[in-house]
Amino acid sequence: DFATLTEQMPPRRLVELINRYMTVIVSVIVKHGGVVTRFGGDSILAVFGTPLNPMSDHADRAVGTALEMRRALAAFNQEQTVARLPTLESGIGIASGLVIAGNVGGKERIEYTVMGDAANLASRLEDMTKESGFPILVSDETYQALNEVPDMSARSLAGVEIKGKRDRVTVHALSD
Numbered sequence: 001d002f003a004t005l006t007e008q009m010p011p012r013r014l015v016e017l018i019n020r021y022m023t024v025i026v027s028v029i030v031k032h033g034g035v036v037t038r039f040g041g042d043s044i045l046a047v048f049g050t051p052l053n054p055m056s057d058h059a060d061r062a063v064g065t066a067l068e069m070r071r072a073l074a075a076f077n078q079e080q081t082v083a084r085l086p087t088l089e090s091g092i093g094i095a096s097g098l099v100i101a102g103n104v105g106g107k108e109r110i111e112y113t114v115m116g117d118a119a120n121l122a123s124r125l126e127d128m129t130k131e132s133g134f135p136i137l138v139s140d141e142t143y144q145a146l147n148e149v150p151d152m153s154a155r156s157l158a159g160v161e162i163k164g165k166r167d168r169v170t171v172h173a174l175s176d
Contacts, residue, residue, distance in 0.1 A: 031068075034053065042088075048065075059094075062094050062142065069092065070135055091127075092136045093129065093138075095118045095119070095142055096145055097116065132157075137171050153175040154172050
């Protein structure tokens with residue numbers, strides 16, 4: 001409900017809220033070896049296993065990060081509640097696969113980012129968390145790449161239709 005918050009909160013207070021939230025979440029991402037490549041309003045794009053942060057255990061780190069992000073959000077919201085400030089919700093989409101990673105832009109502005117099917121799928125999965133009721137959705141490729149399954153509950157959702165994908169996919173819904 002970020003759009004609702006933008007209508008209800010004065011801009012300065014909204015920026016303060018988002019910056020406090022981003023500080024908490026980005027520290028979790030960096031702790032697990034992720035690289036934040038983009039902020040978009042209230043969203044974050046983080047990558048694991050690119051040329052900037054090569055790692056063979058990218059799936060474990062991404063899922064571990066997601067689970068810790070949910071715990072950090074719960075603590076953040078507890079502080080918000082005590083201070084009688086708005087609480088936040090988040091959805092997390094994780095996908096693995098080949099991507100194009102590199103600097104994109106023009107002379108005036110450039111950013112390091114990833115593009116490709118896996119990046120698109122992660123974004124679509126994040127969008128799906130809103131209606132699915134599951135806070136973390138993981139692609140089958142990511143789930144199969146996990147070496148260490150952390151303390152989590154996983155539910156397989158077969159035959160999920162994803163906008164922009166020709167074939168239906170299997171998605172794994174994680175609960176913390």
